[in-house]
Amino acid sequence: xxxxxxxxxxxxxxxxxxxxxxxxxxxxxxxxxxxxxxxxxxxxxxxxxxxxxxxxxxxxxxxxxxxxxxxxxxxxxxxxxxxxxxxxxxxxxxxxxxxxxxxxxxxxxxxxxxxxxxxxxxxxxxxxxxxxxxxxxxxxxxxxxxxxxxxxxxxxxxxxxxxxxxxxxxxxxxxxxxxxxxxxxxxxxxxxxxxxxxxxxxxxxxxxxxxxxxxxxxxxxxxxxxxxxxxxxxxxxxxxxxxxxxxxxxxxxxxxxxxxxxxxxxxxxxxxxxxxxxxxxxxxxxxxxxxxxxxxxxxx
Amino acid sequence: xxxxxxxxxxxxxxxxxxxxxxxxxxxxxxxxxxxxxxxxxxxxxxxxxxxxxxxxxxxxxxxxxxxxxxxxxxxxxxxxxxxxxxxxxxxxxxxxxxxxxxxxxxxxxxxxxxxxxxxxxxxxxxxxxxxxxxxxxxxxxxxxxxxxxxxxxxxxxxxxxxxxxxxxxxxxxxxxxxxxxxxxxxxxxxxxxxxxxxxxxxxxxxxxxxxxxxxxxxxxxxxxxxxxxxxxxxxxxxxxxxxxxxxxxxxxxxxxxxxxxxxxxxxxxxxxxxxxxxxxxxxxxxxxxxxxxxxxxxxx
Numbered sequence: 001x002x003x004x005x006x007x008x009x010x011x012x013x014x015x016x017x018x019x020x021x022x023x024x025x026x027x028x029x030x031x032x033x034x035x036x037x038x039x040x041x042x043x044x045x046x047x048x049x050x051x052x053x054x055x056x057x058x059x060x061x062x063x064x065x066x067x068x069x070x071x072x073x074x075x076x077x078x079x080x081x082x083x084x085x086x087x088x089x090x091x092x093x094x095x096x097x098x099x100x101x102x103x104x105x106x107x108x109x110x111x112x113x114x115x116x117x118x119x120x121x122x123x124x125x126x127x128x129x130x131x132x133x134x135x136x137x138x139x140x141x142x143x144x145x146x147x148x149x150x151x152x153x154x155x156x157x158x159x160x161x162x163x164x165x166x167x168x169x170x171x172x173x174x175x176x177x178x179x180x181x182x183x184x185x186x187x188x189x190x191x192x193x194x195x196x197x198x199x200x201x202x203x204x205x206x207x208x209x210x211x212x213x214x215x216x217x218x219x220x221x222x223x224x225x226x227x228x229x230x231x232x233x234x235x236x237x238x239x240x241x242x243x244x245x246x247x248x249x250x251x252x253x254x255x256x257x258x259x260x261x262x263x264x265x266x267x268x269x270x271x272x273x274x275x276x277x278x279x280x281x282x283x284x285x286x287x288x289x290x291x292x293x294x295x296x297x298x299x300x
Numbered sequence: 301x302x303x304x305x306x307x308x309x310x311x312x313x314x315x316x317x318x319x320x321x322x323x324x325x326x327x328x329x330x331x332x333x334x335x336x337x338x339x340x341x342x343x344x345x346x347x348x349x350x351x352x353x354x355x356x357x358x359x360x361x362x363x364x365x366x367x368x369x370x371x372x373x374x375x376x377x378x379x380x381x382x383x384x385x386x387x388x389x390x391x392x393x394x395x396x397x398x399x400x401x402x403x404x405x406x407x408x409x410x411x412x413x414x415x416x417x418x419x420x421x422x423x424x425x426x427x428x429x430x431x432x433x434x435x436x437x438x439x440x441x442x443x444x445x446x447x448x449x450x451x452x453x454x455x456x457x458x459x460x461x462x463x464x465x466x467x468x469x470x471x472x473x474x475x476x477x478x479x480x481x482x483x484x485x486x487x488x489x490x491x492x493x494x495x496x497x498x499x500x501x502x503x504x505x506x507x508x509x510x511x512x513x514x515x516x517x518x519x520x521x522x523x524x525x526x527x528x529x530x531x532x533x534x535x536x537x538x539x540x541x542x543x544x545x546x547x548x549x550x551x552x553x554x555x556x557x558x559x560x561x562x563x564x565x566x567x568x569x570x571x572x573x574x575x576x577x578x579x580x581x582x583x584x585x586x587x588x589x590x591x592x593x594x595x596x597x598x599x600x
Contacts, residue, residue, distance in 0.1 A: 013376050014339070016346035038372040039314070039339050046316035064375045068368075068404065072338040075364045076313050100400030104368065 059090030142198030151187035221257035224270030244277030359390030434501035442498030451487035521557035524570030544577030
């Protein structure tokens with residue numbers, strides 16, 4: 001099961017009742033944190049997501065509202081007694097952030113691997129992370145997180161091949177064992193689960209591609225009204241209508257709006273604008289949570 | 301009038317319902333901010349203290365829970381269009397903080413004057429700030445903030461000296477004008493207002509001296525119970541009983557407890573321990589506010 005938690009849905013400045021945009025994706029006891037603005041460690045606590053289990057922090061870009069929670073989170077992980085290494089990934093320019101963050105965090109009892117995300121997919125526990133180049137006013141990347149799903153287990157073929165029942169579980173999990181291989185007993189891989197996090201950005205072709213048929217797209221919806229379209233273009237953000245339109249075009253299964261301008265106090269007009277394009281759009285709110293499971297009809 | 305606002309009362313880690321310890325002291329349209337842990341800009345907003353009016357940020361020391369809100373606050377001041385210079389003061393070692401904080405905050409449209417506080421009093425608007433060397437496990441200083449009060453205006457002397465009534469206001473405000481000087485018309489200086497902020501620290505002689513007869517002492521009360529006295533000594537903090545005892549010995553007029561350990565969930569036992577020494581002790585809570593005024597019987 002994949003658990004997705006929207007820790008906050010605000011852009012630019014943290015507000016008393018709206019934390020900065022950040023998302024966690026948890027699967028199999030590990031958690032990926034996407035973005036880490038000031039207050040993210042508090043939001044983790046508020047919404048019951050264990051900071052201790054974070055294995056990767058994926059940064060979209062290096063504006064303060066996406067990174068300034070890093071030194072405090074690293075210190076808190078230290079005081080929690082973490083010793084496991086932590087990967088922090090982000091687009092070009094990561095070194096310029098790693099140095100001052102490390103200086104402020106001070107000595108840590110665990111290793112931090114700072115890793116420029118580039119354009120190549122990489123593994124993070126059971127997930128495959130694909131960086132998605134976004135269109136912001138600085139280098140920025142979203143992330144498509146994919147949990148693959150193996151094919152159906154074919155008991156008839158397993159029996160015919162004389163594979164002991166005690167090995168079936170490991171073969172089903174994709175492991176080769178005692179000379180037997182998964183392809184002997186598994187059908188074609190089935191549809192997995194995909195979560196895409198994309199802020200800060202204009203709607204753009206790379207995001208449209210990455211989001212096709214995604215189970216969840218959580219996307220920049222900075223401006224409620226298309227009256228702010230010029231500002232959206234100038235600052236590299238999207239209006240809620242644009243976000244709904246991209247979601248509809250990509251055929252995503254769920255859409256969460258996030259990264260609202262601090263000037264947005266009422267979420268309804270922006271939600272209506274998104275729903276005019278994608279009727280199922282959901283206005284992101286702090287603590288919004290979704291559980292995706294292969295076995296619950298989410299991916300028939 | 302001096303307005304004192306406790307922005308948060310927590311130590312070490314920010315909690316969803318307990319921001320990190322920080323205090324503002326506002327007088328005459330200017331605000332001094334004491335400590336700036338992660339989330340301080342949010343607490344300023346929550347409690348209605350204008351970040352824009354901050355003229356000085358006084359740091360007690362450089363542990364993360366006292367400084368990691370700086371980059372975000374500087375960026376927010378920038379987005380508020382601040383152009384007025386800002387002073388950031390703190391004990392020895394400030395340079396090592398200034399560099400990474402400035403790197404993360406990025407270019408700002410206002411000057412930041414980083415100033416090691418040393419042991420010499422300095423002016424901050426109408427206030428005199430006296431650094432108070434504390435006993436923590438790193439160099440640490442508290443601050444005594446003093447608002448002086450001029451002597452009574454002697455109208456009989458003013459008339460006898462032939463001073464035009466139009467000049468009385470400026471003379472009363474301490475200004476020399478048209479050859480007349482304040483000492484011609486003012487009685488001896490009266491008792492002013494003093495606010496002392498002291499965390500993180502053991503009880504110590506310098507703090508006892510600085511706090512004598514203070515209008516308000518806001519002091520480290522990390523541990524509720526003297527069962528944690530060894531920890532308090534090891535980590536350079538105070539127990540609530542110790543804090544009450546210092547306040548009583550110093551004869552302060554008001555005591556606020558602050559910087560509670562994250563392990564303290566119920567404030568009552570610690571408050572009772574403090575009150576066993578200083579009956580008027582108040583358990584600091586986020587947003588606690590006090591208005592001190594010469595004219596309202598606070599300083600007869």
